[in-house]
Amino acid sequence: ITVKSSSKDPVTAAGEEGEHPPKEEPWKTTLKTTMVHVEAGEFQGHEVSLWDLLHSHYIPEENRKELLELYEAGELSLEQVRTVVTTIVTR
Numbered sequence: 001i002t003v004k005s006s007s008k009d010p011v012t013a014a015g016e017e018g019e020h021p022p023k024e025e026p027w028k029t030t031l032k033t034t035m036v037h038v039e040a041g042e043f044q045g046h047e048v049s050l051w052d053l054l055h056s057h058y059i060p061e062e063n064r065k066e067l068l069e070l071y072e073a074g075e076l077s078l079e080q081v082r083t084v085v086t087t088i089v090t091r
Contacts, residue, residue, distance in 0.1 A: 027072050036082055040090045050078075050085055058089045 032051040038044070041058065054064050067084060070076040076084075 005015070015085055025072070031079060031081070033034060034082065036086055038089050043089065050082060053085045053089055054081075056089070059085065061087065 002063075028051070031054065034050045034052060035047040035063050036053065038053065043053070043056075047062065049069050053059065054067065067081055071078070071081050
C-alpha cells in the first residue's frame with residue numbers, strides 16, 4: 001500500500017519510511033507510549049496506551065477533541081488526561 005505524502009517520494013504504509021520517518025508531535029508520542037492499566041470492558045487485565053483509550057468507543061468524539069486540544073495546549077497535564085480518560089472508561 002502506498003500513501004502519497006506532501007514530500008516528493010511516496011511512503012509505504014508498512015512502516016518502511018526509510019531513514020527519515022515523519023516527525024510526530026511530542027505530545028502525541030507521549031500519549032501513545034504512556035501505558036495505563038484499566039479494569040473495564042475489553043481492556044480488563046491489559047495495559048493500554050492513553051492514545052488507544054482516547055480513541056476507543058468509550059470516549060465520545062467531542063470529549064476526545066477537547067482533551068487533546070487542552071493537552072496539546074499545555075492546559076492539562078499528562079496525569080490529568082490519564083485521570084479523566086480512565087474515569088470515563090471505568091464508568
